[in-house]
Amino acid sequence: MKYGGYQLKEITPDITLLYGFPEECCMYVLKGKEKLLLVDTGMGTGNLNEALAAIGPGLPVLVFNTHGHADHCGGNSQFPAIYLHEGSFADADRAEEEKKTLPGAEPVEGLPCYDWKKVPVREGDVFDLGGKTIEVIETPGHTPGCICLLDREDRILFCGDLVVGKDHGEHMLAYVEWFSFSTVSIETLHRSLQKIRDREDEWDVLLGGHDAFPLEKKYLYQLMDMCGDILSGKAEPFHPVLPAQYGNITCWKLEREDTCILYHDEVIFDRKKEERP
């Protein structure tokens, strides 16, 4: 059954996956007794409020962006206010234009179109939905403003595109996402991964922004090892690749079993060699 153009799938009694167009991200609706929380707004390919009303009729909704990419915040204008990290403000502003270049993101007629307000969130902010508490964890990596949302009761860490699972058909699972080509170094990514690892007794799986594939902790460990090897110069990456979607910047691809990192030589360390102590 579709609501507002979205396929709804129950993950737990309090968590519903909202799935629209293949290119857009997976959205998640977390349901408390008093409020709903929407994780990301996709590309705005459907009527998000209609889908939300099917999940929690009459409940107020807090809307979050895990980061500012167009496939995660293209539906922001359907809401008066969006919670996101300050580091994502500029990305989110660009997303409105950027999403027009994405396939399938045709504007839908008759939807609300707010000049939405940015509400900044920071490390440690906690949102009580009524019997369900969600905590913000700052995790720069995929972009500088990336956040994870920890659902304390269901023990799920919604990690946006920080770590993404891909369904590989028969042998299923998952490799873990590239990032880089951005301004965020492997060093910073490593710290963010370490941060969620330090809190691993509070969550059981990661749920990322694409393919809705729950990732066990072993992927996180493996990705951390790979970052460590890149930092120590021990990594043996594949040939450089030139992903057209990133402006053909030369990237290295490091693959190991079910994990993969795409990175750029210029952004391994936070500071250039000569600036390091």
Ligand SMILES: [Zn+2]
């Ligand atoms: Zn992204």
